[in-house]
Amino acid sequence: MSKDIRLLQGNEACALGAIYAGCDFFGGYPITPSTEVAEEMALMLPKKGGKFIQMEDEIAGIGTILGAAAAGAKAMTATSGPGFSLMMELLGYGCMAEIPCVIVNVQRGGPSTGLPTKGAQADMMQARWGTHGDHPTIALCPSSVEESFKLTVKAFNLAEKFRMPVILLLDEFIGHMREKMQMPAPGELELYTHPQPTVSPAEYTHYGDGSSVGGPYASMGSGYRFNITGLTHDQHGFPTGRSDEIQWKMDRLKDKIEKHRPELLEVDQEFMDDAEIAVFSYGGAARSAQQAIREARARGIKVGLVRPTTIWPFPDQALEEILRKVKTVIVAEISQGQLLGEIQRLNQTHTKVIPVQRYDGEMLTPNEVLNAIVEVTK
């Protein structure tokens, strides 16, 4: 069979990745620069027998996918900026009710309406803390069109396995640029679908022990009747005010992430073996950093790149080790310092940390990163 190589936008690759992962439901509201994801899904889903619906706003968009997912769909929504803000309410619902789904946020400049057609990386903290209350978060950040496809597939796998909304944090730069990629053949990428319960309906508990990560859970209408609520609940899904049950639920949500960090975390490293300077960057900004470190290497500077593709949970341990190892860390991002703040939190060894930031709607240039690298060596 000949290779299927296509020229795709990051947003299109995201939609194709969703279809590859078995997504059969999309609900959303149009907003730049994420709209191509919805348009592609509107075109492809009915062909596969799946469902696409354009709702009246972003709140309804995420609401309808949570409903569909509770009824057994592999569901996704996509949005940007103000739409992501509107989704915060029900993102929390998805965490509390433990409903798997994928939320794509193609980041644009903010705050408010901000820069509808220009990119940014300033929703990193909103992805983590935007909804109220303590809650688990998984967010993945692609730096290329191909990664946009593959991390969307991974986002579905993690949503199904960890039973929660997973955020794909794209940005306008990657979402709108076109690159070629080889389409993975069916079966080439691993797909995960959660197991169905095998116990009798009478014995079934929707949030029973063992159902948290990788365990079975039922869909509405499958013969297992249960209650789902956004109120803090017991293992049957019924609201509770008992402190022992509240503690159980909150620990369950926390442990999803804390006890499974190794399988969640992915940090890409380039030229780090002998590096004395490390550039920390992710998403669209990492493209400039990749170029800059190569130009610096050509000048004989020992510099490498550390690029987390899992941004939440934050890869504390891996980055702490690098902070201990290198002399200087450069944090390159398209925001006023959201990644920087996390690095400073980890920097117990007081390694020199230099920010390189841009937030005028344009991508960082390789020169801006290179200049910072060169400055360090002076």
Place this chain on the structure above:
Amino acid sequence: MRMHPSYEMLRPGKKFPHVWCPGCGHGIVQGAIIRAVQKLGWSRDEMVMVSGIGCSSRMPVYVDFNSLHTAHGRAIAFATGVKLHNPKLHVIVITGDGDALAIGGNHFIHAARRNADLTVILMNNNIYGMTGGQYSPTTPIGKRASTAPYGTAERDFDPCALAKAAGAAFTARGVAYNALELEKLIETALTKKGFSLVEAISPCPTLYGRLNKEGNAVKMLQWQKANTINIKAAEKLPVDQVAGKIITGIFHDVETVPYTEIYDQIIKKAQGK
């Protein structure tokens, strides 16, 4: 000992006693819904009850269906997803006047417009009960609430007229006092294709009644009895005899092709069939 006929449809044990105050009309509406489903012979496994937030929205916890208690105002958005993904399920939305018409107003009108195949039971008690008696979009002008200590300055919505204007296939109103009529209206609404609304007027003696000096639960139900006229009777009366009364019955009933069926045709078109 004979079991109450509704018992098989309820969730005994931890879920009772329920949160509703003595004299609240919501239990009567719940009983009417259960009897309507029993009459239709539908199994609990094919029923989905979706609700938002508020007193009425606590119902899914008590009824042994597939139950989805969502966020404030959002029940219809969730329900649309459930129904579209699995059209075989019978989806009932339980909501209140604040939940459906204030915070959820946008979802309410758009579900009616797209003719989502849902049955919405809007339990209208003219007040926000769970949060302590604030005025809602159906609190009549001049009536008191905790946030309208001198009476409200706002006009109220007619949910049935709103739903009809937005494109609903079926709208009807019943009152808690007349449980048998309510049960029949709900049964008809459940079998209706497309978006159907039953507004169930339900007294709130604890907050609305007390704040507006309308007496206890019994007096409020007696008032309902004295002031309710069926649409068929009302049509024959002069306007001044109908003013200020609660009109019940079916207001709007048309045959439509629901959203889910139209979407099935879209799938066929996309697949070139």
Place this chain on the structure above:
Amino acid sequence: MKNRYEIRLSGSGGQGMITAGIILAEAAGVYDGKNVVQSQSYGPEARGGASKAEVIISDKEIFYPKATAIDILLAMTQEAWEKYSSDLNPDAVAIVDSWYVKDLDKPGVISLPLSQKAREEVGLEIIANVIALAAIAQITGVVSREALERSLLSRVPKGTEEKNRQALEIGFRLGKEAKK
């Protein structure tokens, strides 16, 4: 032949510059097997006024996706020429539409009757973008003729293949004449 080209296709909204960018990137990337990145300006800037699409074609991996020093510039309007011709490489190839770009402030610019031929020979001015791509391919060799044709025909609406083939031939011919 260079191993990396930065190409900017500019004109006004509605002249098909973004479509041309996609066709060029697909031709070089999918059919010629090169590495490519294509990007474009969005928003009010892309409607009316000057709009641009950029394509980077390279034998090596491309990291930074935006063009910084232009090797090949196409300007279909005077406004596009003025807005987008400031960052050309010293040895850059600049091609303009002779109908719309009259006032050139640089020497060595190749002025071709792209819109004129589109209107006169094909009867469709909108197809000037295809003529331009073929001329660029002929003059610079940045993409093969075969790849350009395959990419073009996979993207255009059914029933328009003949007119598009005709436009390609016109562009190749204009390119050959310009090289002489």
